[in-house]
Amino acid sequence: MNCPTEDALIGYLHDPAGAGAVEAHVSDCGDCTAVLAALMEAPSTTPRARLPKRYEVESLLGGGASGQVYLARDTLLDRRVALKVRQWTDADGSQDRETVLQEARALAAVSHPNVVQVYDCFDSGDGLVLAMEFVEGETLRRRLVRPIEEAEATQLLLQAGQGLAAVHTAGLVHGDFKPENVLLGNDGRVRVADFGLSSLRVHPSLRGLTPAYASPELRIGAPGSPAADQYAFCITLWEALRGRRPSQDDLGGFAIPRRSRDVLRRGLQPAADQRFPSMAALLAELRRPRWHPRNPRRAAAALGAVVVLTFALLAARWATAAKCRSEASAIETLWSTERSDRLRHAFGQAGAEATAFEAFERGVRAFANAWQTERLLACRAGGGSGSSAESRCLDEQLEAFRSLADAYEAPTHLSALDAPRAVRALPSPLGCRAALGEPREASAATAALATIVAAKETGHAADVTRLVPAARELAQASHRTDVEAQLELIAGEQLFELGEAAAAEASLFRAAELAEIARLDVVGAQAWTALGRRARLGGRLAEAERWLSLAEAYAQRSAPVTEVAVMGERVQLLAAQRQFSQALRLQARAIDSALQLTGADSLLSLEQSRGKAKALYSAERFDEAAAVEGPLVERYRRVLGPRHLLVGKVLEHYAAALTQLQRPVDAEVALQGAGDIFVENLGTDALPLIEVLGNRSELMLQRGRPREAEGLAARAEALARRRLGDDSPRTHWAIGQHGVALGRAGHTEASITSLLALLGRPASLAEAGMMAGFAADLGLELSVAGRPAEVPHLLSRFEGTPNLSPRVEAKLLIARLVAERALDAPRDEKALGRLLGLGSRSLEPVFREARALLLARVAEQELRDLEPQSPHDRASAPGQGSAGAHELTYLNALARHGRPTREEATSSPSAPRGRRR
Template sequence: MIELETESGMADTMAAKLAGVTQAGDEASLSDARHRVRASLFGEDPNRPKRTIGRFTLLQRLGEGAMGEVFAAHDPELARKVALKLVHRDRSDSEAARARLLREAQAMARLSHPNVVTVYESGTHEGRVFIAMELVAGVDLRTLFGGEHTWRRVVEVYRDAARGLAAAHAVGLIHRDFKPENVMIGEDGRVRVLDFGVARAGDDWVPASDSQGTARGDLLTHELTHTGVLLGTPAYMAPEQFTTGETSARSDQFSYCMALYECLYGRRPFVADNLRELMEAHRAEARVPARSEVPRAVAAVVLRGLKADPSARFPSMDAVVAALDRCLAERRRRQRQLALGGLTGGALIAGYVVAAPPLAGDPCVAGEAAIAAVWNPERAAALGEGFSHSGTTDAVKIWQRIAARVDDYTGAWARGHADACEAGKITGEQARRVAELRMACLSDARRELDETLKVLARAEPGMIFRGVQAIADLPPLARCADSEALLAAVPVPADPQVAVAVEAIRARATEARALRRAGLSARALDEVARLVVEAAAVDHAPLRAELDLLAGQLEIDTARFDAAATTLERGFWSAVDSGHDEVAARAAVALAGLVGGRQAALEVGLGWARAAEALIRRAHLSSALAVALRRSKAQMLRVAGQPERARGELDAAMVALRAAPEVDELDAAALLRELAGVALDQGKPEEAAELIEQALGHARAAFGEQHPEVGRALRLLGNSFYFSGRREEALRTYEEARRIAELAHGPDHPEVGDALNGVGATLDELGRDDEALAAYETSLAIRRKHLGENHPDVAGSLGNIAVTLAKLGRHAEAERVTRQAGSILRAVHGEQHPEIATNLLHLANLAHVGGRHAEAAELAREAVAMFTASLGPEHPDVAYALSALAFILLDANEPLAALEPARRALALRTRANPDPLLVAESQLRLGEALWLSGQDRDEARELLRAARAGYAAQAADRVAGIDKWLNEQGVEK
């Protein structure tokens, strides 16, 4: 009766094809001890088979620490080197220890941040835990700062390390062993925190000293660099780690400031030879040397982090990062003032520098002018004026929110440009190349913003309400600071003529993307279709892949699903062939949601998801894309009737989202809505309502009270009320959603039609059938006008109308409308799709009501087969079809034939997370079939009594009818 709202956003052989690898058999390997002895005595035997751990082939041993050995290894799936840590047996000598270490590694794998080493995979090998992670070519901070260095360089590097720690803390991970050796700076200049070897996800830490059999007195005399007896390296540990064993984000902060102090001042703040002396030294306040070039503001940050009382330290590592940022910014500001003073002979002349023309060839000055040309007070005023005269409700308030987001974006752009300018002054070919790529990336982002503002300047009503989202959808500027990703990008064509043609087409594609951001996908698709034709004449496969990706996304927006699948697959393989990994990954993510979700081909969809995962990991793509992939997987798992797995994907997506430097209200609201949809799938409408209330809070903060996005969340809240039986609340909520949509768009907008569909469903349940039919028919008229005849939403309205017509006794009309809906669904989805199976069940019910039992049974069997083929034999919808078939056969006086479908339906419904009412229905059907067929009266009696009890608890109004049948059949209650 009601359509659940979902967010839109090949098997493993595809991933193998993508990576160019084949499956290898198991390889024999020596034990760890024998291998080490043989290698030390005789060296490597070239004839000995390569040693493997999981799928990884070990290449060389890099070192050993308290936690385990580290190897360089080859990952055949992603065709690259990794670092593989094999944890010592004494660290994972029990199931509990292994499970803890694996949980910890899995938590790290969910964390994607540029300043944290990436964990790819974890598992066990011969009883030992292994962790495969990013292999960083570079030096640790102890080595990096072994010679002379400036305080600024130290603070800049350690500030990036602090960002990595903050990201780990955001997902519940504590490092517990931060020290200079556990931070590396790669050849690409990026700082990464690594070796969370003693980190623990959660709060279940138990002091290790007792479990190691070490007396407390012995510990107090332990050397300060020893690791393993306590969790952490004692010289850097916080006081509370010695006294209570307590570890937290603030104990990590203490370790961090200890390492930063040591690097800035060349010695540690607390002098001690053993743990007893160190614990006594911690009682005193740390002091900095009397003479030092380190600014007092920096010293104050470090000393606060070294406070013995954790509550006196900074509240978080984010606060430490902010404090260090202020120190760096303040010094730059003072240096700039001094420089200006020198230019003017010691007296600043107001306006002199501003009035002077920019220096020719200075990219930093040119950058300031470039972003000012795109976003300036004059343009902001003109756009604001256009919004205010649009006649759209709350247009001025919406513009203020848009302008604030543009301010943030251009501010971040300016900071990124300044950083790129500084990087461009570093000597070295690779450094100059990275600086050029950063500038090009920022230039592209500026152009995307410019085109989006041009589209918003039209101030069309529907576009106004898309404005906030349009700015949120601009390219993330963090990608312009990712050196590794920039260096891996597809280069421009070597042929100058081809390069010019490619650039011209890409510029026009920017216009099409701006139209899509503003919700004008149909217009954008027309433009991209022309660009695809032009690009066919240009010999540049990456460009064709980019256009296919954009065209496929627009085809999904406009419900051209079959065409989108073809276009996206073509774009995927073009991108793979040309090494355009980001485009290939985005196409695979879109295909996963489209094929696995909308088209309900789960295995194929999961194959696309696997391909996307491989590409995202191989190319170090953004965490935002990884979140999008999890949302696509959740969508397909919901369609496949696996809400628990879908919930797991969305929970992981939420963890990744919260680990981002800044959580956008829009992203949070979207994920919460999808989690609410899963809760409805799980039969938890009250939980869904709580999640939607949270989403509403985010939506109202981002958009205001009267925005259509708030109305969309209200429709989903109406669904939760509907399914929890709170019909009057559902009706009021749907009506409020309709009111907001009408206020924003007028009375015949598709969102008004969507709200009216919910109104109709609720009126239907309240027994107000004529009013329900009127609401459905208005919704259908709106949908037909805007979506065309062959759209799934049109079919949904027709299906609802048919059900209500049947309730009103207008069965011939109901059957005609149901067949009409089926024709639309076949045109959209083909011949094998769950929605077509549902349509067949409706036809079966109408044939059954009309006394055409044989036809009804055949239609129901066809629905069972279609659900099974498209969703799998364990899907809950298979049970619905089986139960309907059993009911039809019982009514046709064929109880023997009803036995098999009734038993299968009950078996499916009594598995994981059973719905008590559905179980009672299946018990009733099977009990009836057994009783009437005379097969097993004892089992029948037991099932019928259980069914009656189930109905008495869940739907008491049905008990009288059951009692009447039991009395007629002589069944004792």
């Protein structure tokens, strides 16, 4: 069968069961597999629906499960429009389609300045198409990333509410009102969008629903209604005013802004019949000035009282303002000029550079400014009472800051180096906006928690382990479930660092359970995120998906900074699932949100930029990864100081990208710098040195220095066995690296013995890809040693490994083809076709690696004569042009057990192996 058309492949993606012939072809065709992967990675930039000639599509604006939106030009009326396209499915009968079109036409008849105008709607035969007004501007969601005043937020939502009211008057409902569907035009006008598909509630396949904004009746399956839109409107208004969505406990508290309290309390009633009778009634109440009485007769009676009370009210307001200013200034007494000077001297006595203290003090001032602002707002919202849950949360943060500052009165050299990160790791005062439940008085348990947090952040791990049990008992005795939840979270993270995975997971599950009881959404989000991260790193991606979904649910109810942090972990999970385009789009959103919320020098912003580099590296876009990480190293140095541990980690990652870009000298400099930082911070037995030594070993192989490579790899293996034992995945990697280096250094039998023993060990799912790569290395070594008959059985154990990277798959195919050629077996055309179909980007490094293995067997004096004769030969890439013939020639050369002719050897390029990251 010839390769199917792209339309046929698209049809297969939408209905695999109905395209058996395509499925059979795709399973054997590397080219079609690559096309399918590309189709799944990115939406089409042109709609598949048949459009009238009047519409010229310019670009894809976005899309999701309900359809895609395209920017197009209406040539008949010479205007730009947004085309929303939703493909019909087999579930869409002719009657359903007609009902949908009738409602879409009714929506097109609505004309209101606060509703996105629908110009046209039609059935293209392939799907529903709506031609709508194109609005240049931003969504309310994007606007809410930046600070917004109550007055501005209220005015924006008033306009959006007018649009909702107009649609309700037309007999329609929205069904999915949320900040993403409110457009803020550059012309200053607010428009409600996305009625086109989400309002078509009569057809289940077209009904949209976002749980965080759904009313109680919608969640149990009731149809959409104006009352449900009203509920979603109030959730959005709350979020605009307070920076987060509400919980039921919020509705009776002072945290609700005074101006909108009555509106929100009524609009968020669980029962639909207890809300406002209409959006118009809600908007009238929202517009009404707080001082204007409902009954005009009361105005005259109240006039005299107003005059009498005016001075009393002003006096009370002045007293409240003074009290709030006094409370907000509490942090100034904790960080005075005298204390700053004293700690600067203490840092110098500990041997820390001046930059470490300067970075630490910048973090202190950033925290102090944010805390003062939030404390002042919380006090004013509570009428100066200072007894709200938010105020108590801020008081506990102040206690945590006090404990941290006290701990730095006598810093060690290492704790001084880590000080900039420690102060930036303090919980954001913005998070206290999500504080729920009844206010709690400070207790011995909260003081113990603050001490433990300070010990953790200043690197006193032994103190944390020692103090947690007693603090847990205090929390339980005083019924402080919220404190106990935070203690379990700290304990879980600490146990993971110590390698006690089972106990760590138990603590994190307990933290999540307690966070739910205490309504501590930030801690719940952090606990489930940590569990998701550990599951991802363990290769348990389905489990990671479950835990991260729970984290996202908690994060939606908490502060924006928590949502961004959880978003960053979602990016890494998407990358592990090889959904790179989606991962990078989401990471761009996370970076933008972090910058708006906390600024460029925050840990949140730095870590989100670091996440982008990791995702790019996972996608094998090494040049882009290096372009991100080079400047990122300097940002980390500026914010945290040049010798901070995190600087070493970023340097290590940067070296990985440089190695893949064949810049071994630059990579070696970066790795050496990372190693020096790890030794300074953690000592000569530091665990990160395992990867530094192993990756430096690969660099030495790349530079033609196999003996040095073997020595470095041996040190990595010895360190891993000493610190982690023989069963750790990191130890397995170090053993494999040493085995490969032994072979390159000419110790073939030792290499084979080491790798065979490694592959005989039980391995976790997360190690499957790594073990498959080492199996390919062993296969080549066996062929070189004259033992190709052992290779097919060895490789068969790993060739079905799920989610293999293209490079590892190519290595396995090469190892099999080499062995079969050495055995004079018939050439496996299917394997060879798959190998060539993987593409030059994947093949080039592994072909060069195989050549390095063979040339290591040739005498040193011959190597100089075996180099490529021209720059063109040196740069030729397999899979393009005549490179395919070079590959076939080279596979024959491989079968000669390490002694290719000079012509054969020079027909393939030279390159390094891959790296662990």
